[in-house]
Amino acid sequence: MSVPNKGRLYEPTMALLVESGVCNGGIDERLLSTDTAIRGLTLMLARAADIPNFVESGAADLGITGLDMVVESGCDVARLLDLEFGATKVVLAAPPGFSARDLKEGARVATELPRTASEYFGRLGLSPRIVSVSGAAEIMPKMKVADAVVDIVSTGATLQMQGLRILDVVATSSAWLIANRSSLEDAEKKESIDLVKTILESTVMGRNKRLVMMNVPQEKLKDVVNAVPAMGGPTVARVESTPPMWEVYSVVDNARIFEVIKAAKLAGARDILVMKIEKVIP
Secondary structure, three states: OOOOOOOOOHHHHHHHHOOOOHOOOOOOOOEEEEOOOOOOOEEEEEHHHHHHHHHHHHHOEEEEEEHHHHHHHHHEEEEEEEEEOOEEEEEEOOOOOOOOOOOOOOEEEOOOOOHHHHHHHHHHHHOEEEEEOOHHHOOOOOOOOOOOOHHHHHHHOHHHOOOOOOEEEEEEEEEEEEOOHHHOOOOHHHHHHHHHHHHHHHHHHHHEEEEEEEEEEEEHHHHHEEEEOOOOEEEEEEEEOOOOEEEEEEEEEHHHHHHHHHHHHHHOOEEEEEEEEEOOOO
């Protein structure tokens, strides 16, 4: 499996691989390859932009890289799983006073993503001149090299520092698990690929969920069960106590945790525990 060796995706990729158990500890980014806790699975560290090509060619059966890199490469790979980190936007930006209407033939747009930019302008029926650069596209209008840029942003702060404003969102991106299409047709390789996908998917799902446990007096049980959401339905177990008590536990979205706690307490629950979940396997 090929993974980023540096840049914005390196650390969160390594964190996911360690958290999921694929790797047993930290990985030295100077290494070109390293074994994992999964037999037969080796990590190969490479530039994020090169990973789609490695996966398409079969040099790697699996890869983790940004969706923007996959789209820009034009490589025919299988997109298996959104890993839900490394969120970015590809945007069209320009100095104040310049608008999308000014992108007539002859206008210059600097970008590290010429394929993505060309496809975007094609959809709009525009044909500016694409100036391909290897980095720092945001400085190009100030250097009079370009009139506008198509650039990758996380917060947009760098664009603002260079006096540029966002005119449009070209695309959104995050880190994805991708696979070689031929490898998916090989029964043995597909079994290994499915295992890796399941491990990573269950870990990503676990990050977004919490296990909520609570004690509920018998007379309040129906109200609490109706107030607490769950993946399939809350689990209820009798507690040996006087007066009669029930234990209710449920897996809920982390984003809703305080909403659920408030509703449960209002319905009569008490002794509420909230715990992290390591993995959720549907």
